[in-house]
Amino acid sequence: MNSNHRILFAGDPHGNFEPLIKAVRKCRPEAVVLLGDYDLERPLECYLEPIIGLTEIWWIAGNHDFQSPGKYHNLFHSSLADNSLHLRVQEIAGVRIAGLGGIFLGRVWYPPGRPKWINKRHFLNSQKPGPRDDSLSLKYQSAIWHDEFEALKGLKADILVTHEAPSSHRFGFAAIGDLAAAMGARNIFHGHLHENYSNTIRRHIRVVGVADQTVSDLAGNLVDVDDE
Structure with missing residues (x-):
């Protein structure tokens, strides 16, 4: 087997x-x-039934996965819910992979600006008096929170997977590269922006952008499925 395909x-x-x-x-x-x-x-x-049992399946969430209660439930309450990589490091096929799902949201934190809230509790406590739902709306659940982001820096990984892009993309964020550097990750794979590319950012960190409905291997090469 091609080692880059593991x-x-x-x-x-x-x-x-x-x-x-x-x-x-x-x-x-x-x-x-x-x-x-x-x-x-x-x-x-239900979508991945043909490959369940053939390979391990891991995931992070994107902004679309919080657009409606149905989309949210079908991901976060699926039988694969425990395979989320968000805010954790998992050894997968001998490689330590860290995950950061969600997006930067201006009403929470939009680097390089300062975060609006210390943490989720700070936000919830700031809401108007009255009957209070102690849970975040889906919109706020889709956000990257500064305190959780900083805590992730204390972990070590070989690869960082994110929905948002680092500064290698014109719509990316330097903070993502800073996170990878702090974790010792040498590679970043991201989605969200629907472009296939490979680039290098500071600290010689390689970035692979994976476009919608395409698949990349460990070397950043697209897998050609037309002849499958």
Whole structure:
């Protein structure tokens, strides 16, 4: 087996998982990592049934996964819910992979600006008096929170997977590169912006952008599924 195929990274499916399924059948990876924006009308496992048992399946969430209660429930209450990489490091096929789902939201934190809130509790306590729901709305759950981001810096990883892009992309954020550097990660794979590219940012960190409905291997090469 091609060693670069032992882990595959899937760009935003937006409801179409066929390229990922074909890539798994072709490459037989040990694991796949999904980079967010699933647009699920059914639980995630329903879409991935053809490859469940063939490979490990890991994921982070994108902004689309918080657009409605249904999309949220079909991801976060699916049978694959425990395979979220958000704010954790997991050894996968011998590689330490860290995950950061969600997006930067101006009403919470939009680097390089200062965060609006210390943490989620600070935000909830600031709401107007009256009957208070002690949970965050889906919009706020989609946000990257500064305190959680900083805590992730204390962990070590080889690869960082994110929905947002680092500064390698014109719409990216230097903070993502700072996070990878703090964690000792040499590679970043991200989705969200629907572009395939490879670039290098400071500290010689390699960045791979994975476009929607495409699949990349560990070397940043696109998997050709047309002949699968």
